[in-house]
Amino acid sequence: MKKTTLGGISAILVGLLYLLTVIIVLLSPPGENAVVDHVTYMNQLILVHYILGFLGILGVMVVLTLSRTIEKQTSHSEWYPYSKVMAIIGFALLAINNLRQTGLDHELSHEALHTGGAVLDTIVLAWAGLVELSPQGWLDFGFVGIWIFTVSVFSLKRNNQKLLSYLGLIGGSCFILTVLGNVTGLSLLVMIGMGLGGLVIVPAWFIYNGALLLKKSNLNTSITTNMKI
Template sequence: MKKTTLGGISAILAGLCYLLTVILVLISPPGKNAVVDHVTHMYKLMLVHYILGFLGILGIMVVLTMSRTIEKQSALSEWYPYSKVMAIIGFALLAINNFRQTGLDHELSHEAMHAGGEVFNAVVIGWVGLVELSPQGWVDFGFVGIWILTVSVFSFHSNKLGSYLGLIGGSCLKNDEPAVSA
């Protein structure tokens, strides 16, 4: 098993990013709609987007490190290389989507509130499709979840507790609602 300092630091920082995101979303109670929420909780939700953007970058580093770590266990697998690419695509989209949203959400929500009326209603109705590149989270969260499940299966013999946590965590990384649109 090969370990790297950069990979370990990236994994710890990625975990902290997930935790901070959950805390920030929980202390930003949902309002009437995403447009109003992005005006009311602007700084908290902007911070969430920045954290998720950096999480995407750190996640790519974690995928590459974990791939080296479980190299022997996954050497004969036809599935693992596909799941690894899926995770890299998922984390890259997470970074792109959230760094893109740092400007888009702020401008779109404030302009819609200022315009009011039909413009406001149209933005509220189309919010997810306007700001999210993966509106249901299948690519950014789902692909990462599939990879976490795959790594958990391959590392089961060497780390049972970590594998169980990975199986639970990987199963949770698909949502039916956008991560930060509320």
């Protein structure tokens, strides 16, 4: 019997942390530039980095747990192992990037504003390349979105948990849409992708999966106990 308690708890936490991140960001409207924003909303944005950092760590646990639960369905799939690795890379990069930024953002933004002049202008222009490892979200949103979409396709094929499957298909598409919005500069796509996906659909998908994993774990524990008796 495969234990899924840790994965279930992690999935619920990932959903809640995604939701919390979007709420904090919405309460910190963008200003003149990223440097000014990281001074104006220093505490809020540092908190977001910590949240996303730990979300990334928990996300890796969720990918590994969910992948174990669908081994039979994906055993003959050439694509699924690739999408699984992509998701692990995405969540790992999310953790590395944001835990790195917890110190870098604060120091760099304050120093740039204090110095001013050409130094400030340079930091503003180079901000994304200096502090962000995936500025357009290809890895941390795109890769994770592709994995969520892939898991949901397999779930739909099993004709099981259709609501969960549809949530995943929409949520994964929203994350991919966010990347396309960043690449093309179309803010509407980003608003749809993060507003619908990040605030509602993706958190719901992770929390729903977490609840099912905990239920499965409790059922396995009950069966094991009865067998011992």
